[in-house]
Amino acid sequence: MRRTAVIGTLRALSTVVVLGVVVLLLDTDEILGHLAGVEPVWLAAALAAALPHYLFSAVRWRWFTRLFGGDLRLRRAVPEYFLAVFLNQTLPGGVPGDLVRAWRDRRRTRTDEDEGRTAGLGEAGRAVLCERVAGQITLVLVALIGLLLVPGNIRSVLPLWVFPGALAGVALVIFAAMRILRALARRGRRKPQFALEFLRDSRSALFGPRNFVMHQALSLPVVASFLATFWCAGKAIGVTLDPVMAVGVVPVVLMAMTVPITVGGWGVREGAAAGLWAAAGLPASQGVAISVVYGAAILISATPGALVLLRR
Template structure:
């Protein structure tokens, strides 16, 4: 039964992704959507693709820096190859994190330090999520202060705070009851301090993650500029703020590589900002294709590994 659930769950994620995309296409003007997507020329697409190379280079450097703070070695060239492989797997496997799990597992096999390798990947990704969370707050505040109505449940903020406090308190109590969990949490706390929260790790992590976030937004803006959506400073800020929220939607692990969720959020957000939903969906789909193409070098890494494992004939 457990094996059956394990096989059905990935299929369900694909079904959810396809269903959401179908629903989005059903609710928008498809003729207008195709016209919006046709605005993007190959020159624009490949310009945005060049930005994604910077993303991988910086991401690999951030990962290498994180694990070095934990006492592990990781050659930069290897980090780049492994990050491309993880990016590709995240694009084709359900959940969007299995590539990172594989990255941690492969590094643990090479280093012999399983827990440190796992923490290295988790903390490196956490660094990016913290910066994204801060950017989301700024984006929502900017959108609200400029008259764009967003359905943000500010009245439930206290409920969220109470839930977070309860979770933290629960973890504290469990750690007191379980010696092994207490030991693990203590190790996690030390690793977080060494590679993220301590000095000089914190400014280095925040700087690299800010650079990464800027590159993600730059890719969106290159596509938006190529489609003619950026025509003033105000439109530049608006597209940037909306793109931050699209990046947040891609973190939700209910489909494959954010497909469907990202397009659904775009279809909802753009009209709230006074823009046609077809523009948001077109930008979202174009970005999804861009991310997929940017991860294709990871397929070469995968095929190379398979070829190396094949016995000589």
Template sequence: MTKFRAVQILVALGVMSLLWFGLDGQQALRLLARADPMWLGAAMLALTAQTVLSALRWRLTARQLDQSIPLTHAIGEYYLAQVVNQSLPGGVLGDAGRAVRARHQAGLRRAGAAVAIERLAGQVALFLVLAAGALAVTVLPGGLALPNWVLGLIGTLLAGGLVVVVALGGAGQLPGRAGTAARDLRGALRVTLLAPGALPRQAALNLAITAANLAAFAFCARATGTALSVTETAVLVPLILLTMILPLTVSGWGLREGAAAGLFPLVGASAQAGLAASLAFGLMFLASTLPGLLVLLAQRHDRRAPVPVPVSATTAQADP
């Protein structure tokens, strides 16, 4: 175990301990124990759909960069990446492995670009849903009333995303390798996301993937006793899930639960309900990645399988 991974585990345990003792963890555990299995099953189906659709998005993105990935292979690789992301430091090594294993057709640079752009597209879609939800509750009367600190957080996140876009556009003017890399990335983004043949399919896939992700959390909330409306899901759940991209804990454990506990009172639910819903989501997400273990075992079996010796070669060795 690396020091970084050990620190991640300690931070996750520390945050979870603070939440447990500070928010009556026993009550959250009771809500989790009484969770409705039908809603948990719906969450599992939504997370499974998210994985399959994400593999399709990766396959489409790679195809725009002259890589051909069979559908079953893409799905298996995506499941394997999820398992690795859950167990190794950083939370992205599984995606790096996808790029390395897909490098043979177009080289490591294009394979890496396809994986990075595919993941980036998912985060952009989550940001857009968050912006649309915040705009809806701000403009429409009688909706979710967001306190100033939540509006400020949303504004900061969206402003940060805009700064990244502007910085990427300006980085192409830099000399040397930095400018070349920025121009290459912009070109890859145009080809994979904005090309006429790719844009409609990318938009549809990203919307469906984001909807499945948000629905899975909403289903877990419903299973543990909190019903979230579509607007509430569009505003609060992205804020909760975005904590998972911060490499401070293991796969967002602790941070996600803290965000849920802090935001659920905005919809009239208790902090314990938020904690229970986030725990249910984390467990369902872990369960949804289990097929990746089968992919890993299959790959190890293929590596250990003996290479058959051609009959002609055996005959030649037997001849004097």
């Protein structure tokens, strides 16, 4: 418990440090100037554009849960997803909300069987992990397609670091989740072959031809929601993002948030936006300001998740 608190404190401090470095390296007055002129109408539009991602993500989670033998109902999945995003945005590490999702889904097996159930903690954890990984796969695929369309100066910079970094981020998420699930399995006296079963079942769920098509069909609207939110965030500071650049660059900015060193991806996301905007020949401060508005829109849109804690 003490080690968890220390890690959380370090990540909170790293958030401040990374954001501070980004601000120091750029023109602070320009960033603040962009943020001071935020238009409330477009900020509201960004909030509205963020909402579909909760619905489609919840449907995707429910689909994976059923794939692993559970029966999570949509009326429970949607508020639980709001709660998960709220916790991910406010707690260090980027995955506490997902761990809570798995735990509450398993706990409901014993306490609320009429509302939905899962076959066990392992199945609940597998569904949550696969749901997150499926989303990252879609981001990578969309970014790859978008990079074929963006200007050559961006393509000449990105392949050097973006995709190895994105794959490393996904690997870190999988590795961390595997360790957590194995610890839960030991606590529940599960058999030692739990990890092997997990890898076999998850490989089929994620990369089986029919399953892959299904979860990608559910993931594309989620990515579209993210892109629309980012575009509205740009309009909120008076910038109209080129659609081609948005498709090629924004997924990369979002993939940077998978690096689990800050709270809610703050700082890492802004640093990635600054670098990509500079590579495109645009003001880096503009990319940072849009990223800040985007982060604020996602955080505000997730606040209904706090009501889930109050209700139960």
